[in-house]
Amino acid sequence: MSGPLEGIRIVELAGLGPAPFAGMMLADAGADVVRIDRYDRATYPPRTEPHVDLLNRGRRSVAVDLKNPEGAEVVLRLASGADGLMEGFRPGVAERLGLGPDVCLARNPRLVYGRMTGWGQDGPMASAAGHDIDYIALAGALEPIGRAGDRPVPPLNLVGDFGGGGMLLAFGMVAAMLSARVTGQGQVVDTAMVDGAAALMTMTYTLRAAGAWSDERGTNLLDTGAPFYEVYETSDGGFMAVGAIEPQFYAELLDRLGLADAGLPDQNDKSAWPEMKERFAEVFAGRTRAEWEEVFAGSDACVAPVLSPAEAPDHPHNRQRGTFTEVAGVLQPAPAPRFSATPATIRRPPPNPGQHGDDALADWGFDPDEIDRLRSAGAIR
Numbered sequence: 001m002s003g004p005l006e007g008i009r010i011v012e013l014a015g016l017g018p019a020p021f022a023g024m025m026l027a028d029a030g031a032d033v034v035r036i037d038r039y040d041r042a043t044y045p046p047r048t049e050p051h052v053d054l055l056n057r058g059r060r061s062v063a064v065d066l067k068n069p070e071g072a073e074v075v076l077r078l079a080s081g082a083d084g085l086m087e088g089f090r091p092g093v094a095e096r097l098g099l100g101p102d103v104c105l106a107r108n109p110r111l112v113y114g115r116m117t118g119w120g121q122d123g124p125m126a127s128a129a130g131h132d133i134d135y136i137a138l139a140g141a142l143e144p145i146g147r148a149g150d151r152p153v154p155p156l157n158l159v160g161d162f163g164g165g166g167m168l169l170a171f172g173m174v175a176a177m178l179s180a181r182v183t184g185q186g187q188v189v190d191t192a193m194v195d196g197a198a199a200l201m202t203m204t205y206t207l208r209a210a211g212a213w214s215d216e217r218g219t220n221l222l223d224t225g226a227p228f229y230e231v232y233e234t235s236d237g238g239f240m241a242v243g244a245i246e247p248q249f250y251a252e253l254l255d256r257l258g259l260a261d262a263g264l265p266d267q268n269d270k271s272a273w274p275e276m277k278e279r280f281a282e283v284f285a286g287r288t289r290a291e292w293e294e295v296f297a298g299s300d301a302c303v304a305p306v307l308s309p310a311e312a313p314d315h316p317h318n319r320q321r322g323t324f325t326e327v328a329g330v331l332q333p334a335p336a337p338r339f340s341a342t343p344a345t346i347r348r349p350p351p352n353p354g355q356h357g358d359d360a361l362a363d364w365g366f367d368p369d370e371i372d373r374l375r376s377a378g379a380i381r
Helices: 018-028 069-080 101-107 132-138 158-183 193-199 202-209 247-257 270-284 289-296 316-321 357-363 368-376
Strands: 009-013 032-038 060-064 084-087 112-117 187-192 229-233 239-243 303-305 324-327 330-333
Touching: 009 018, 009 069, 018 032, 018 084, 018 112, 018 158, 032 069, 060 069, 060 357, 069 101, 069 368, 084 158, 101 112, 112 158, 132 158, 132 193, 158 187, 158 193, 187 193, 229 270, 239 289, 247 270, 289 303, 357 368
Parallel strands: 009 032, 009 084, 032 060, 084 112, 112 187
Antiparallel strands: 229 239, 239 303, 324 330
């Protein structure tokens, strides 16, 4: 077996960002995911060199004209034999194409129909355009990220698109498919990035409820307010990440910095945090990043070098664990998480639109004459 989802079949209506990321997660875990790409983005014969979009890895692609009734019927037929279907359109688009959940579930009552949007399927903003930064802003996840006295800093598009979006869609699909195995009943998974980003803030709401979180940005334990949870610059322009929260780890940090006997204020004396940050910054600025790596090697001080995306694959820990891998000559993150009995794998590099139409459709029950007819009718390419 290759992955714990071996034997699961999913239809993915091509989209951008979070929905493809969910498809990547499911394909890495062993699901047979067929990606339905836009007809006008395919060539015939299809290109065979790997596509550049790593989010699409592991799948086969069929190029379908969804506005052609026969093309829409191809998707419905695939859905009738699938465990799940995912789409990332604005609300109402799938319905206008004749591929909404009511139609698909009528064909296959056990189907799990996953929907990926920014704002959700309903609500006053459901039909509005947006991007990651907008969704996490409304979810309350953007405002706390940043330093005291400065503006909020977007954390790339990791929180909305991928953490609160694609990852939650993949989780929702697996949870609903497990339910369908037990109940025989499929359902719709409404995944909204604003909901997911809010869910990722649960611990912050825990701290607020406990009176341990100030709404003043950059003054708290985990938002660069604390000197022992901060990033410090080294003498060569590098950076070290410090996360010595627990007392024993903080003691180790002070010892490695040469400050154990410096008479510093108590670790949790918030009034002294600005002064302590200045002191730590002064010490870190005295050595290079490589020198600090040696100082903290093997310690429990919770200090690590801040590596760039170019550097991370070469770190000894990442190399030994295989955190990154190379497929078709392209370096990329390896599948995660790890499974002991059914290891995940990248089955194939990202497909070009329509690249696997004949093979994929044949595997899903279409005969060769039927495939030829659909191509002649302009339903597939």
